[in-house]
Amino acid sequence: MEENLGMLNYLFDMYKLPKKLKEVFHAKHPKFKFHFLEHHLCHAASAFFPSPFEEAAILTIDGAGEWATTLLAYGKGNNIQKLQTVNTPYSLGAFYQAVSIHLGFKLIEGPGKMMGLASYGNPEGKPYQDMKKLFRLKDNGGFDFDMRYFSYHYTRKSGVSKKFTDLFGPSKTKGADWTDHELDVAAAAQHIVEDVIMHMVKHLKKVTGSNNLCMAGGVALNSVTNGIIAKSGLFKDIFIQPAAGDSGTTIGAALLLNHQILNRERKLMETAFLGPSYDNAACIKAIEAAGLPYKVAGDAAYDFTAEQLMNNKIIAWFQGRMEFGPRALGNRSILANPMNPDMKDILNRRVKFREGFRPFAAIVTEENCGTYFDHDYPNPYMLLVYNVREEYKQKLPSLTHVDGTVRIQTVNEKENPPMRKLLKTFEQLSGYPVLINTSFNIKGEPIVCTPEDAVHSFINADMDYLILNDIIVAKQGDGILG
Ligand SMILES: [Fe+2]
Numbered sequence: 001m002e003e004n005l006g007m008l009n010y011l012f013d014m015y016k017l018p019k020k021l022k023e024v025f026h027a028k029h030p031k032f033k034f035h036f037l038e039h040h041l042c043h044a045a046s047a048f049f050p051s052p053f054e055e056a057a058i059l060t061i062d063g064a065g066e067w068a069t070t071l072l073a074y075g076k077g078n079n080i081q082k083l084q085t086v087n088t089p090y091s092l093g094a095f096y097q098a099v100s101i102h103l104g105f106k107l108i109e110g111p112g113k114m115m116g117l118a119s120y121g122n123p124e125g126k127p128y129q130d131m132k133k134l135f136r137l138k139d140n141g142g143f144d145f146d147m148r149y150f151s152y153h154y155t156r157k158s159g160v161s162k163k164f165t166d167l168f169g170p171s172k173t174k175g176a177d178w179t180d181h182e183l184d185v186a187a188a189a190q191h192i193v194e195d196v197i198m199h200m201v202k203h204l205k206k207v208t209g210s211n212n213l214c215m216a217g218g219v220a221l222n223s224v225t226n227g228i229i230a231k232s233g234l235f236k237d238i239f240i241q242p243a244a245g246d247s248g249t250t251i252g253a254a255l256l257l258n259h260q261i262l263n264r265e266r267k268l269m270e271t272a273f274l275g276p277s278y279d280n281a282a283c284i285k286a287i288e289a290a291g292l293p294y295k296v297a298g299d300a301a302y303d304f305t306a307e308q309l310m311n312n313k314i315i316a317w318f319q320g321r322m323e324f325g326p327r328a329l330g331n332r333s334i335l336a337n338p339m340n341p342d343m344k345d346i347l348n349r350r351v352k353f354r355e356g357f358r359p360f361a362a363i364v365t366e367e368n369c370g371t372y373f374d375h376d377y378p379n380p381y382m383l384l385v386y387n388v389r390e391e392y393k394q395k396l397p398s399l400t401h402v403d404g405t406v407r408i409q410t411v412n413e414k415e416n417p418p419m420r421k422l423l424k425t426f427e428q429l430s431g432y433p434v435l436i437n438t439s440f441n442i443k444g445e446p447i448v449c450t451p452e453d454a455v456h457s458f459i460n461a462d463m464d465y466l467i468l469n470d471i472i473v474a475k476q477g478d479g480i481l482g
Pocket residue numbers: 039043062063064065217218245246
């Protein structure tokens with residue numbers, strides 16, 4: 001009941017929102033109008049309207065919007081047509097989160113971490129066989145499952161019920177390592193998400209006939225599933241907007257109004273680099289305020305960075321406009337050498353302090369993606385997981401997850417010239433236009449935005465060099481800059 005009261009409170013909030021907004025904007029008699037827009041339509045708009053497609057099947061999945069947890073839709077021109085919704089309590093996002101909490105993860109951050117853990121379990125084991133029986137894939141493209149095994153819909157604890165723990169074992173003991181059985185439960189939940197999503201995209205293909213698919217919603221950040229869809233060949237093209245989670249509904253709301261309601265012309269989203277950028281003067285001001293040695297290196301910054309990466313140094317890389325969305329896409333990134341088998345542990349020990357089981361992502365030139373990985377579909381927003389080709393698993397060991405997979409970001413000349421140039425320079429030294437790419441932040445802090453943020457993180461973490469535009473910054477006493 002508490003959850004339902006929560007929903008009612010939410011509706012009361014919506015009712016009170018215009019008054020609150022008038023206060024925020026100091027506007028007693030505003031000239032603007034308020035529009036209430038459905039959460040999942042905003043997700044759908046955030047994926048379809050900026051996509052390169054004139055028409056596309058659309059799938060949005062999350063924990064919950066108002067009532068809907070999933071939307072199957074069809075977009076054409078300036079219009080999104082709803083085809084099917086799945087409503088609370090049947091929520092793929094809430095299910096996945098409930099299992100992640102059962103396995104000892106925290107609310108919100110659990111699902112992303114459990115996706116990495118799932119690779120250690122058996123996706124076909126007994127937990128999967130048992131879990132599969134709880135789910136029903138419906139002919140209309142939707143799904144439901146046996147709510148007696150869950151409790152998130154009636155308690156504030158977003159979890160599982162006694163019936164679930166009777167069948168799948170007790171919740172993980174705090175501080176203990178995951179047992180093999182618990183790893184199989186994580187793999188089972190991941191496998192279920194893949195089954196349900198594949199069921200929905202197959203249905204979408206059948207009813208829309210489209211060759212294009214757009215996806216959004218928090219569950220669309222499940223890059224393992226997205227990789228499976230890409231490789232299935234069901235759709236010729238897939239667009240997943242970089243801010244696929246709830247932050248993306250802000251653009252979705254604006255685009256829904258702009259196109260579907262005001263009928264204005266659509267515009268392709270060509271880049272995720274929509275944030276602020278800083279010139280060298282701003283960067284130098286931040287560096288000098290911190291008293292760090294630096295050198296404006298011009299093109300030599302690329303050679304320096306590639307050489308240091310070869311030397312297994314950890315490089316903080318700050319270029320141009322900041323990326324929009326949860327992933328660092330090469331403008332606010334920490335980079336490292338993928339060929340060193342110890343690099344994952346080094347990065348974790350020195351900088352990231354993440355759980356050892358979580359993999360790091362790869363950044364690769366678009367034209368070489370299919371050389372090293374088992375699929376070449378471009379993936380500029382790091383939202384697909386591919387397999388490392390057998391012959392490169394030993395050669396790129398710190399990228400290859402335990403099950404042979406890796407989350408990929410592809411880079412082309414148009415999207416990110418500095419990163420492409422760095423990858424090509426690294427290739428000249430190493431033979432591989434591939435690097436480890438992880439977000440430029442330190443534990444517990446958001447991704448850096450300004451040069452001041454970058455200098456702060458650089459000073460407070462054990463990184464070797466910071467590259468701000470073409471300025472090389474070293475730690476005090478490093479001596480390399482002369
Ligand atoms: Fe959402």
